[in-house]
Amino acid sequence: MEIAGAFDTFLNILGILIKMAVVIAIVMLHVAYATWFERKIIAHMQIRLGPMEVGWHGLLQPIADGVKLLFKEDIIPAKADRYVFMIAPLICFFAAMSSVVVVPFFGSFTLGPFEVSGVLANINIGILFILAMSSLGAYGVIMAGWASNSKYAFLGGLRSSAQVISYEIAMGLSLVGVMMLSGSMNLTTIVEAQAATGYKWYVVPQFIAFAVFCVSALAETNRTPFDLPEAESELVAGYFTEYSGFRFALFFLAEYLGMIIMASFGTICFLGGWQPVPGLGWLLPSGVWWFLVKVYALFFMYVWVRTTLPRYRYDQLMALGWKFLIPLALFNIFATGMWKVLFP
């Protein structure tokens, strides 16, 4: 009896570990190819070809880049705060990586005796977990900026953290409308609640929130037009100026991972998650493909914005966040509340 119980526990833990390994491998592959995807899109928008040499149309370029970064020398500046400098990229990377555990990639289904769930940890506070992890990521950036003992890195770190903290408020408020409509902070429940409605996607009633979310997501991940923390004309590369080799690669991965997580987050909360586009369900075989299509559509938008818009000035960035997006998100909460009261 006792042994059987212990064996069950062991099997459970083994199952969780295997799932984690599979999810990490797949997500990291997507992150690597997100860089290729972005370089290719930018290149074609600028009438260039982009990476073409390594593999067919540069398909092996991310692997070549990864190998190169692994074998580069890891330089730590003499006047840097050694341990904080070494830990900072790890914090950035792990904060981004742990957000993945609450992302539901597909609905649960049964495969023989096993029930396969589309999410690693189906917790009731999924939204809060992702927000908490994104605020932890800000620490990695501040620590990197401070520990490098360089003016450029320090300014980049301060800019980034101020920006992330400001836009986190707008992002959190924009998601309140979604929570009000679905009555839950569990990401799986949110997707299922959307499928049960007549309009299928929350972006229909929550279009204001979706706009606020998209702008805040760009700012949260330090992307153009909000990439002041790494404005190359003023700050070299911002907070990771002094980093090289694998530690630089960790920052780089964390940034792209953050983008994919924000795209997934937007897909889950506003675009119906793994549910197919209404009426087009026959096009793709299963939910996870729909999820990927939506995530890459949002990712494409990120890149599109990057190639189109110039960088904001710092005071414009703060004014947009505090004086426009936050009041707009608050109005959206009020409007959603009125809607729920008037048409229950």
Place this chain on the structure above:
Amino acid sequence: MLPELLFFYFAIAITGLSLLVVTRRNPVHSVLWMLLLFFHIAALYVLLNAELMAAVQVIVYAGAILVLFLFVVLLLDLKKEVEDEPYVDGWPVGIALALALFLSIGVTIHALEPAAPGAYTVAKIQSLTHPVAVGEKLYTEFLFPFEVVSMVLLVAVVGAIVLAKRKLKE
């Protein structure tokens, strides 16, 4: 067995981390140890099935308050701070006060009697989900105190803006 082991780990780690926070010479290091401390406290909440509290602990304390702390500390001139004598003179008084506090807490815990279990049992909270259970109480029974607290915070925010604005005019 496992929850107890985890609790002992977190309890010991929290004590150790608190000591690290107050003994570091570099204030930035103190703040970073405190960040780790906050995460351990959040883990204690998770052990108590209070996942919402854990998330709030991380978002509010680690994500908002401590970042502002870190900002202030980063903008100080740390070179002098690091070389200064780390402790102030009146430490015997401090130790006496700390011991007195420890004693009074010990006496209080000894005299503590657990109240009768309320309507919100673990099973009920799990079926309701934690955010719903907290929300139901907070926005019905405790609505007035909740609004009072938000007013107090609003007054503080307005006060801070007024102070900052006056400086700008000079």
